Amino acid sequence: MRYTFTPRTGRRIATVVLSAVLASQLSACFPLAAAGFAAGTMAAVDRRTLGAQTDDKAITLRAESRISDRYGDRVHVNANSYNRKVLLTGEVPDAATKAAIQGIAAGVENVLSTVNELDVMAPSAFTARTSDALITGQVKAAFIDARDIYASAFKIVTERGTVFLMGRVTQREGNRAADITRNLRGVQKVVKVLEYITEEELVGLQAKPAPVESATESKR
Numbered sequence: 001m002r003y004t005f006t007p008r009t010g011r012r013i014a015t016v017v018l019s020a021v022l023a024s025q026l027s028a029c030f031p032l033a034a035a036g037f038a039a040g041t042m043a044a045v046d047r048r049t050l051g052a053q054t055d056d057k058a059i060t061l062r063a064e065s066r067i068s069d070r071y072g073d074r075v076h077v078n079a080n081s082y083n084r085k086v087l088l089t090g091e092v093p094d095a096a097t098k099a100a101i102q103g104i105a106a107g108v109e110n111v112l113s114t115v116n117e118l119d120v121m122a123p124s125a126f127t128a129r130t131s132d133a134l135i136t137g138q139v140k141a142a143f144i145d146a147r148d149i150y151a152s153a154f155k156i157v158t159e160r161g162t163v164f165l166m167g168r169v170t171q172r173e174g175n176r177a178a179d180i181t182r183n184l185r186g187v188q189k190v191v192k193v194l195e196y197i198t199e200e201e202l203v204g205l206q207a208k209p210a211p212v213e214s215a216t217e218s219k220r
Contacts, residue, residue: 045150045152046152048168055110056083056084059111063079063104067104071101075101075123076090076091076124077090078090080166083195085193086115087117087164089164092119092120102116119160124159131186135163139163139180139181149180153173154167154169161188163187165181165192165194167195168195168197169195174196
């Protein structure tokens with residue numbers, strides 16, 4: 001049975017998009033206040049350590065910047081880091097470039113591993129990328145509506161209709177998320193790039209705020 005796209009789900013998608021817009025506007029107008037609020041919110045819902053959250057932002061920026069500096073418009077590459085694992089998606093002209101880009105990402109400070117899902121083909125069209133953004137919004141909204149999984153535990157990346165699920169989740173949560181996603185309109189394939197934790201670990205994470213790493217631990 002396919003997931004039913006209800007008016008309520010539509011409102012969820014609108015909320016996701018509107019929240020992203022408002023967040024970007026608020027961060028520009030009130031950088032100090034927004035930063036403090038965001039840190040507190042992330043600590044309450046994110047299963048990564050604060051050190052990993054900070055590293056992931058830096059890793060993503062550095063990886064995409066270094067790839068762009070070297071290849072420019074010759075490639076279309078998205079780098080997404082979650083808990084210091086980098087997922088590479090997009091299109092490149094040949095296998096040699098695909099391998100070289102993985103090497104660039106792996107060489108970024110604090111990266112622990114890479115998952116190379118780049119395809120050797122022409123860059124995707126703007127319409128395909130727009131469709132991917134809508135699919136990502138649908139997935140997020142569907143996770144919120146599901147109520148038996150935590151939407152904030154997942155990072156969702158969509159490339160040409162293939163949805164990649166990242167996050168620190170239990171096997172049960174991962175399977176449930178994949179089932180929901182594959183039944184959404186426009187989804188061609190679901191790929192799980194997940195870090196699994198036990199149900200016991202999940203209970204422990206829910207009982208306390210996100211752990212804080214020392215500077216040494218964040219540089220491992």
